Amino acid sequence: MSMPGTSTSLGLAAWRGLIGRCPRCGEGKLFAGYLKQVETCAVCGEDWGHIRADDGPAWLTILVVGHIVVGAVLSVEPYVDWPQWLSTTLWVSLALVLTLLGLPRAKGVFIAFIWHHKMPGSERNP
Ligand SMILES: [Zn+2]
Incomplete structure (x- = not known):
């Protein structure tokens, strides 16, 4: 069964x-x-309940957050003279907040990818 209506792009x-x-x-x-x-x-x-994104979203979030935080540390730290406790607290908090914000978004993207891959009319399904 081919469904011409399933034209949602990835x-x-x-x-x-x-x-x-x-x-x-x-x-x-x-x-x-x-x-x-x-x-x-x-x-x-x-149906979305059956889609399992497993550990993918966590890895994607850590990858993206890691890049953002390391980039921020490298571009800010040379120009500021913060006490050690302050910069540690700041960067760890930033990483935590970004991870918490990022996880559901990354999971949404993974669900969309998995769904699109299995969608009727996509190249894999007969
Ligand atoms: Zn819907």
Whole structure:
């Protein structure tokens, strides 16, 4: 069964996942809790509960946050004269906040990728 309506591009689906919306319709919410996706989209009825993103989102978040924090440390530290406790507290807090903010977004993107890959009409499914 081929569905001509499933023309959502991967980029659009990933963007919708990034902002916590249903990658299929862009209307419904993708998450029921902080990192718990809804079972089915309340708007279009797409099933999300069965998609398992595993450790992917955590790795992606750590990678991105690591780059941002290391970049920030390298560009700020040479110009400031903070006490050690202050810079440690600051950078660790920044990393924590970015990780907490980033995790659900990374998970949304992974769900969008997995869904897009298995979508009827994509190249892998007969
Ligand atoms: Zn939807």
